[in-house]
Amino acid sequence: MTALNETDATASARGAPSPMLRAIRRFCGHRKGRVALALLVAIALAVAIGPVVYRSDPTKINLLNTMAQSNASHPLGTDENGRDVLARLLEGGRVSLLVGLAAMVIAVGLGVLLGATGGYFGGWVDQALVQVVDGAMAVPLFFLWLIFLTSVPPTLMTIILVIGCTSWMPTARIVRSEVLKARELEFVEAARSLGASHLRILLRHCLPQAISSIIVSSTLAAAFAILSESALSFLGIGIQPPQPSWGNMLTGAQEYLFTRPELAIYPGVAIVLLVLAFNLLGDALRDVLSPSG
Amino acid sequence: MGRYFARRLVQSVVLFWIVTLVTFVIIRQAPGGPAILANPNLTKDQIVNLRGGVGLNDPLYRQYVRWVGHLMAGDLGVSFNEGVPVVELIAERLPNTLVLASAAFVIAVTAGMTLGILGAVKRNTWVDGLVSSVGVLNLSVPVFWLGIVLILIFAVELRWLPVGGMLQASQWSWLDLARHLVLPAIVAAGFLMANVMRFTRSSLLETLGQLYVTAARAMGLRERRVLLKYALRNAMLPVVTTIGLGTPQLFGGAAITETVFAWPGIGSLGINAARTGDFPVIMGITLFVSALVIVANLITDLSYVLLDPRVRLQ
Numbered sequence: 001m002t003a004l005n006e007t008d009a010t011a012s013a014r015g016a017p018s019p020m021l022r023a024i025r026r027f028c029g030h031r032k033g034r035v036a037l038a039l040l041v042a043i044a045l046a047v048a049i050g051p052v053v054y055r056s057d058p059t060k061i062n063l064l065n066t067m068a069q070s071n072a073s074h075p076l077g078t079d080e081n082g083r084d085v086l087a088r089l090l091e092g093g094r095v096s097l098l099v100g101l102a103a104m105v106i107a108v109g110l111g112v113l114l115g116a117t118g119g120y121f122g123g124w125v126d127q128a129l130v131q132v133v134d135g136a137m138a139v140p141l142f143f144l145w146l147i148f149l150t151s152v153p154p155t156l157m158t159i160i161l162v163i164g165c166t167s168w169m170p171t172a173r174i175v176r177s178e179v180l181k182a183r184e185l186e187f188v189e190a191a192r193s194l195g196a197s198h199l200r201i202l203l204r205h206c207l208p209q210a211i212s213s214i215i216v217s218s219t220l221a222a223a224f225a226i227l228s229e230s231a232l233s234f235l236g237i238g239i240q241p242p243q244p245s246w247g248n249m250l251t252g253a254q255e256y257l258f259t260r261p262e263l264a265i266y267p268g269v270a271i272v273l274l275v276l277a278f279n280l281l282g283d284a285l286r287d288v289l290s291p292s293g
Numbered sequence: 294m295g296r297y298f299a300r301r302l303v304q305s306v307v308l309f310w311i312v313t314l315v316t317f318v319i320i321r322q323a324p325g326g327p328a329i330l331a332n333p334n335l336t337k338d339q340i341v342n343l344r345g346g347v348g349l350n351d352p353l354y355r356q357y358v359r360w361v362g363h364l365m366a367g368d369l370g371v372s373f374n375e376g377v378p379v380v381e382l383i384a385e386r387l388p389n390t391l392v393l394a395s396a397a398f399v400i401a402v403t404a405g406m407t408l409g410i411l412g413a414v415k416r417n418t419w420v421d422g423l424v425s426s427v428g429v430l431n432l433s434v435p436v437f438w439l440g441i442v443l444i445l446i447f448a449v450e451l452r453w454l455p456v457g458g459m460l461q462a463s464q465w466s467w468l469d470l471a472r473h474l475v476l477p478a479i480v481a482a483g484f485l486m487a488n489v490m491r492f493t494r495s496s497l498l499e500t501l502g503q504l505y506v507t508a509a510r511a512m513g514l515r516e517r518r519v520l521l522k523y524a525l526r527n528a529m530l531p532v533v534t535t536i537g538l539g540t541p542q543l544f545g546g547a548a549i550t551e552t553v554f555a556w557p558g559i560g561s562l563g564i565n566a567a568r569t570g571d572f573p574v575i576m577g578i579t580l581f582v583s584a585l586v587i588v589a590n591l592i593t594d595l596s597y598v599l600l601d602p603r604v605r606l607q
Contacts, residue, residue, distance in 0.1 A: 135304075142542075143548075143563060143575075143578065147567070151320060151572075227435050230435050230438075231437060235549065235552060247435075257445055264441050268435070275433040276433040280429065
């Protein structure tokens with residue numbers, strides 16, 4: 001009897017793999033997706049392991065050795081304050097990844113919470129949510145960031161919070177529409193008639209229907225957060241020196257475009273690669289996770 | 294139609310009111326107290342006098358009402374840095390920003406739509422691939438870095454265009470303005486252009502699959518006519534939404550662009566004020582740009598009604 005059950009299970013697994021497994025398989029066959037994932041893993045490993053292997057203080061100023069060309073002790077040379085560029089790149093990457101992922105968690109968390117609530121309960125709750133989302137998207141948030149970061153000291157924490165708390169709208173919008181659709185499905189109705197609680201229906205039956213949209217919008221939220229942090233830091237109201245970030249490295253580099261253009265190239269290429277990786281990953285996941293794809 | 298317009302108008306006013314509220318609360322909660330006391334040139338006695346004099350000992354709601362009153366009268370306060378009314382600073386630099394933003398807008402919409410149409414018509418060819426790549430790349434490059442790279446190529450290496458600024462000091466000419474405008478306008482257009490492109494492409498692809506398009510083709514209409522007369526107009530709706538939703542970012546992006554290119558607009562003024570803690574200026578600019586964007590959105594929504602008969606019926 002047990003043996004029979006086991007064969008049944010394996011047979012069904014072979015015949016119809018779980019949606020998750022199918023998605024992973026399809027992802028492995030997706031060229032853009034593979035490139036994006038490889039790029040992300042490479043950057044993550046570099047900034048995680050890099051500073052451990054390459055021991056050089058990214059904040060150490062040496063005014064006797066400024067703007068050095070690349071050499072044995074400074075593979076990418078030094079900046080206008082004689083700080084090692086490679087060490088700063090690696091450290092700045094940590095900041096970018098941290099801000100990107102942390103702000104993404106906040107944005108997606110808020111977006112799922114609000115979107116699911118609105119979509120599931122409908123009525124005035126939903127109407128209120130729609131109004132808030134539309135309103136928040138119709139305001140130049142960049143300028144509100146300026147005000148906020150002028151009135152509180154811009155630390156890593158405040159920047160993560162500011163970006164995360166103001167970029168949940170796209171996620172909320174998508175989750176709302178998915179949950180709104182899922183609410184009408186028959187098995188949700190069945191669960192309701194069995195007396196399941198709202199929370200259980202929402203978490204167990206409705207939200208799983210939205211999971212692929214949530215994953216895709218997560219990657220886009222991370223890309224947005226990384227771009228935003230770099231812009232704020234570049235403008236001098238984000239991550240403050242001496243702590244390096246790819247954005248504030250470019251502030252200094254812009255002054256020396258005529259003499260050392262490569263100082264403006266490295267951090268910029270790093271930002272583009274990281275953001276591109278997230279955007280491509282989002283595109284690939286959209287292809288892979290959509291039922292028609 | 295009238296009711297729709299009225300509702301949108303009320304929404305816009307409420308939205309702007311919320312923006313003033315948020316701005317007021319943020320500034321009030323700032324460490325070091327309200328903006329006017331942050332002026333570094335004040336002595337302790339002056340601060341005490343000021344508190345009473347400007348009514349900072351009043352309840353918060355009365356302070357807010359008074360502040361909004363000033364706002365309505367067009368009084369945005371006086372800049373700490375320059376000692377000039379903020380309204381004058383904005384008025385002086387606003388035309389420059391509008392020149393940059395409208396140039397960027399025109400580039401974003403025309404280039405974005407052209408490329409999007411090209412991508413949809415030549416679907417799954419190398420043209421489509423190129424268009425899509427440009428789109429993804431454009432969404433992944435930070436505005437300010439695109440500016441730096443273009444300066445590096447066209448101003449530093451090739452020396453075709455100026456590094457920054459709006460005009461050469463000595464003489465005014467259209468040519469001079471255009472030479473200074475090219476790079477910043479392209480940079481400020483980038484993000485919106487990428488979005489317009491993506492939405493034009495996907496929306497047009499969807500419309501081209503509709504039955505009425507097949508019907509038009511079956512009637513023997515030429516492809517160009519099918520595309521331009523039947524498909525494109527209906528495909529434009531989501532694109533108009535994107536353009537409307539993109540105006541806040543257009544102004545944000547223009548502000549960053551202005552800083553990179555030393556363009557004397559209100560964006561660079563605002564960012565500079567944020568760096569130096571010039572609260573009245575940054576508040577004034579935020580409120581002003583918000584109003585501008587909200588009005589722009591209102592106009593977009595109304596143009597929707599003109600484009601789509603289905604909306605008119607509702």
